[in-house]
Each structure stands twice: as structure tokens, then as C-alpha cells.
Amino acid sequence: MSQRKAIGDAGRATIRDVAERAGVSVASVSRVLSGNYPVSEELRRRVMKVVRDLDYVTNAHARSLAGGGTPTVAILINNITGAAFAHVAKGVEGAATLRGWLSLVGTTGDDPERELALVNLMRQQGVAAVVLLGGAYDFEEYQLRMARFARSLDAAGSHLVLVGRPPLEGDVPATTVDYDNESGAYAMASHLLSAGHRRVLVLPGPAGLTTAQGRLKGARRAFEAYGVPFDPGLVRHGPYDDEHGYAAVKAALHDTPDFTAVLAGTDVVAAGAMQALRAEGLRVPDDVSIVGYDDIPLASQLTPQLTTVHVPYEEMGRVALRAVADRREGTGPAGRRKGGGDGEHLVLGTHVVVRDSVRPPRRHT
Known part of the structure; x- marks a missing residue:
């Protein structure tokens, strides 16, 4: 032996x-x-x-718990293959590497229970921070349990960071790094309305998800500002994937074929919508205009190139990590803030990127 x-x-x-x-x-x-x-x-x-x-x-973990060793940040993401929040994770990991920190990545599978369980597991592991990426299903039990975890992380010397979702209610020790989601949708819907579109198929995302709620609210607000009636029958909820974009457009062409534009909740959904339009012999943007949201690399690779809303995902990741590092070092994070106290809320801006997928309507509305 x-x-x-x-x-x-x-x-x-x-x-x-x-x-x-x-x-x-x-x-x-x-x-x-x-x-x-x-x-x-x-x-x-x-x-x-x-x-x-x-x-x-x-045992690096034991050293971390004792106050030494290399700080570790846990990145919890809905789907590791999702392009948008993969860029956030890249920003977190890049900023962590510059500081000599380690990064762990876990996936939640869009399951609130698994998300909460992973937060609890990371608390037990003694990580420096838990970074949650993406929208949340905003129900009371989730809010209460996540607030408890935030306080538990804080008591253990760790910190909860929410990226791309609303802040927790009340005085909760969690940092939120968000982007102006609703205003981005408002600007994109306004772009379509200013081009003359009045019948717009809206694919905001999963019903109940805070991200989708904000995008739908922004679109509706634009219609109201332009004095154009908003038709709830042209709203189709579903996952942020190309299969939903394809199926939703196919169904809409059968049920309500008079729409002249598609406002997709993500660039990936827009790609599926484009495919469905082409399958029906319709041209983009000659017959139907289409816009997306996120401005991931795919947007400029589509034909035609996609007009979309730019979200600074990678910068959000860097800001999230800096906020944690600044907190550990006793300095305040930079950026536009909402509120104060333990519940820091940092908001980054969005803007419309105009490309080739929008044209004034030619079809009869």
C-alpha cells in the first residue's frame, strides 16, 4: 500500500x-x-x-471561510447557451479574473425552486458573491425567500447581486445591476410607429417573467403616446427562443394576418420570426418589418441585418463584479443609482440600433 x-x-x-x-x-x-x-x-x-x-x-474553501484564500463569485444563469446573458457572465468572469478571483457558473433551467436552492448552496459554500442573471417570476413567495437568502448571505460575509431583474422589495442587502428595459421597448415600438406601422405583432417573452412584462409595458406605452390603439390580440407570449418566434408568426399569419411588423422580445425570437415569414413567401422588410431586442452578434449576421435594442450585457457583468469588490473594500460602486442603503440599484442605459429590417408598411392595414 x-x-x-x-x-x-x-x-x-x-x-x-x-x-x-x-x-x-x-x-x-x-x-x-x-x-x-x-x-x-x-x-x-x-x-x-x-x-x-x-x-x-x-483546502481553498476552508481558507476562504477563514477569511483568506481566493474570493469566489458564483454566477447563476438560466441557460448557459443563451447568448445575451452569456455576455453578462463573460463580463463578470473577466472582471473577476483581473482581480484574481475565481468564478463558478451554475444553471437554473428557468426553475425558481432550483434557483433558490442554488443560492442556498452557494451560501453554504462561502462564496464572496452570488450573481443571479436574467428576469425573475415575480411572486410573493419568491420575493420573501430571496430576501431571506440575501440577508443570510450578508450575515455570512457574502453578497447577493441581481442582474437584469428588478430589485427585491424593502431594505434588503442586495445589489441590483439593471438596464432600462421598459424604455428600450418604448423606443423600439416608437421606431416602428414613426415608420407608419399600426398593426404590430408583439412577442414580449414568457408571461409572468419580469423581463417580458417590462418589454410589453414599454410597447404599450409607446402606442398610447402615439395615440394608436393597442390590440392585445396581437400579443403572443412564449419562450425566448427561435422556435417560439417561428410558431407565433405562423399562427398569427393564420389568425390575424393584417400585421405589418413584428416586435420580437429577443434577437433569437426575431430570427425564428424571419424564418416563418420567409416560409410563407413574405419578404423582410418589404412585406413585413421586424425588430429585436438585445443586440447580440446574431443581429448583425441576419439577412437583412436586424434593427434592435442594444443592451450593455457585458458591461453589466463588469459593473456587478465591481460592485461586489467595492463593497468588500469599503468603497461605493459607480453608476446611476436608485434608492440607497443596503439595496443598491444601478441602472445602465439602452438604445436602438437601426439597421435594415424596418421599412414603412406596403401591405394594407
């Missing part, structure tokens, strides 16, 4: 094994490994020889 296997019940040496083999206290081994305390050269050599012999690996 090897020396390595003789140690511990699972073959992994512990700091107590190192101390026993070296004939010193656990505290002495800890001082040598941390490098933060003066120790004799003879003690350092003796301990490090045993460390090599036993193939001992320092």
Missing part, C-alpha cells in the same frame, strides 16, 4: 496528517502554508517535505 493511500479514509491527506507526520502542531502547519507568519527555515523545510510526501492540497 502506498504512503498516499495509507492516509485518511478517502486517500486524501489532511492538515492534521501533515502536522502529525512533521511532529508539529496544526497551527504551525497553517502558518507555514499561509505564508503570512514568520517561521523558522527549519520548520518550513520540515513541513513542506511532508506536504510533498503526502501530496497534501490546501
